[in-house]
Amino acid sequence: MKISKVGFVGLGAMGSVMSPLLVKAGYQVFGYDIIANIDESSGVKQLDTLDDFAQFDAVIFMLPNSKIVSEVVTKLLEINIKSILIDMSSSDPRETKKLGKIIEAEGLKFLDAPVSGGVSRAKTGDLMIMAGGDEEDILEVNDLLSIMGTVQYAGPLGSGHAIKALNNYVSAAGLIASFEALTTARSFGIKPENFLKIINGATGKNNTTEVKLDKFVVSEKFNSGFALDLMVKDVSIAHSLIKDLSSDNPLSNDVRNYLSKSLDLLGGNPDHTEVYKVIKK
CATH class of the missing domain: 1.10.1040.10 (N-(1-d-carboxylethyl)-l-norvaline Dehydrogenase; domain 2)
Known part of the structure; x- marks a missing residue:
């Protein structure tokens, strides 16, 4: 699967500097955040609703906690999203495994890929990305994730978190x-x-x-x-x-x-x- 359109949910301190890197690499990036706004000069097109996320190839989450990730995923499933879902937030691994079962039942792919390195390394694309999930699925999004840092496979779903x-x-x-x-x-x-x-x-x-x-x-x-x-x-x-x-x-x-x-x-x-x-x- 060729990934070209990417949704990015969470445009706070980390998401606001990570998502523009994807634009510079040639991806079409569409952002969403209930509070934060990203500058138009970033190249990220900010959307007002999650309803517009249905046609993206991959959706990345950079959110405060597992509860919010789950709420967003529930809304996306309601609009019959077909994207690969990637949680780069610092979520609870046990909640990630529970959410994974729900997503898998819908026939979708779900990965956890939290990061370490802070805002300074996020700006330069030098994060450590800890990936959990099916290894073949991780390979499928490796080029995308590698723009933001070094991808290291951790283990099955939840291992990254x-x-x-x-x-x-x-x-x-x-x-x-x-x-x-x-x-x-x-x-x-x-x-x-x-x-x-x-x-x-x-x-x-x-x-x-x-x-x-x-x-x-x-x-x-x-x-x-x-x-x-x-x-x-x-x-x-x-x-x-x-x-x-x-x-x-x-x-x-x-x-x-x-x-x-x-x-x-x-x-x-x-x-x-x-x-x-x-x-x-």
Whole structure:
């Protein structure tokens, strides 16, 4: 099947920079969002209703959670859509498997392909895309997905969403540990620049120390583009999976609880790097 017309549901921070890449690659892209508007210069034609999505070859979802994805899919099935459906959101893998059974019963193909890398890597098409589903179906959309990043097969349907949640849990644990360490180092009289040079040249380096501390925390900009409430959602999914599928879970509950507490203390819609403000108090 040749894919030429693509629907893109969700034009927020990620969708608004991912969808134009498809236009530049030669696809006809039609977007939809109940709140956000995308600039006409992006080349994405924004539609006012999902009713116009019936004739697309593929439909991509980049939405806040599984519940919204399911609601959108239900509406699309009502208009007899025939597209390949690709959920690039950070959804709950168990809900993805349930939704997959409904979609499969309609004779349609459904894949999960969440991403990692944030807005900066989304803009340049350098995301890590974690694909779950039938391998042949993933190959069918590989050219499309590869425009937005590197596609790595994870396993059967839901596997992409599972590993995305687990990845963000590992990232969150490293975030909290790095913030604790930086706060302690500063209190001991170690300058942040010296802390970063040594940590990033030693075994303690991680994504937070290499990418986030200098740019977003030491600078006090706290504008990474990834909201704390989304991290809490992902880590909560990971904790639930770990609790159900692992023999022990010594850390995941503490990570989830600390992030949730931080979200409550910070108020509003804080960036996830603002957890540092809670730790340094």
